[in-house]
Amino acid sequence: MGKIGKEKFKTFGDVFDNFTLANLVSLSQKGCFLEGTLSTGKIGKEANIFFAENEQGERVCLKVYRLETANFNRMYEYIRSDPRFIGVLHRRRKVIFAWVQREFRNLLIAADAKMSAPKPIKFLSNILVMSYIGGKDEPAPMLKDAPPKNPEAFFQKTIENMKALFQKGYTHGDLSRFNILNHRERPVLIDFSHATMNTNPLFNELLERDAKNIALDFWQYGVKTSKEDILKFIKS
Ligand SMILES: Nc1ncnc2c1ncn2[C@@H]1O[C@H](COP(=O)(O)OP(=O)(O)OP(=O)(O)O)[C@@H](O)[C@H]1O
Ligand SMILES: [Mg+2]
Known part of the structure; x- marks a missing residue:
């Protein structure tokens, strides 16, 4: 050394x-x-x-x-x-x-x-x-500290990301506004340490929790959604 x-x-x-x-x-x-x-x-x-x-x-x-x-x-x-x-x-x-x-x-x-x-x-x-996710001067803020200007569009992008991961057979496992960065009004998902695959016995529980957290968070931003809607979209 x-x-x-x-x-x-x-x-x-x-x-x-x-x-x-x-x-x-x-x-x-x-x-x-x-x-x-x-x-x-x-x-x-x-x-x-x-x-x-x-x-x-x-x-x-x-x-x-x-x-x-x-x-x-x-x-x-x-x-x-x-x-x-x-x-x-x-x-x-x-x-x-x-x-x-x-x-x-x-x-x-x-x-x-x-x-x-x-x-x-x-x-x-x-x-x-x-x-690194962020600009020249500062890293991108967490979604919880930087609510989206257009919640519907931000939400759509978020669930498209969840769907892409699901199609690979995985779920994030710790998804919420704490682990999404608002980078120039686009979501960037971070903190993948909990992510796991569909052969894991905990998979469904984690997937449902992710969907529930995202539904609750975006409901607060005014998006009329639910855990069920999100799961339906992801699995479609
Ligand atoms: N790639 C990155 N670019 C910019 N900022 C980041 C990046 N990764 C993490 N951060 C910042 O660091 C914070 C903590 O990161 P992260 O969520 O991965 O760790 P953590 O919550 O401490 O992890 P754990 O839940 O495993 O203890 C994030 O909320 C974010 O603000
Ligand atoms: Mg984190």
Whole structure:
């Protein structure tokens, strides 16, 4: 690992643990982004969002899953030397890595379905790199913070995206105005970590929940729709 590289990321202070730092250096060495361009985006429930630029001057978005909560860190310090608990950390990390891989693969499916969603670029352990959605100055706002000017048209585009994904045999699984960005009055679906396929026993439940959430959200924007209408459209 390049010493210089690590130094540059040090400006992020305590944000990254050494493992994440090493992965960031590796991703930037692979050309995913330029180290000096990394900037802080949002802090999510389990992941932190960062923005950066690549050599071509294109913006990218990095979703960095936190490996350990502060509490877990302290617990781990106490438990790591206990021979009965070797492997606890390892197992926990494996789940996180699988989660990142699933999100990446789901974004590939979204791209294949020609959905309006970030393009997957790369993943490594706890980090997912995807295309950036937004303008020169600011990332696109969440739909919940930027209600559509034309709710009917925005709604139509949203359910067309849901249908495209359904036709590939998938559903988003966590769809709502929190995971839709309003990018220049067009929906961009994000946060595909929950998306799953129709052979999953939970598929129908997730599909119905997606349809219900979208119906409720757009009802608030004045669109006369229902969960049933949405499901009918998706399945037609
Ligand atoms: N590709 C992107 N371009 C611009 N902004 C993004 C992009 N991906 C995510 N964001 C911003 O970061 C926020 C959090 O992202 P996301 O919804 O994927 O994570 P999360 O809700 O923290 O994830 P999880 O539910 O898995 O904990 C989004 O609401 C959005 O504002
Ligand atoms: Mg989200």
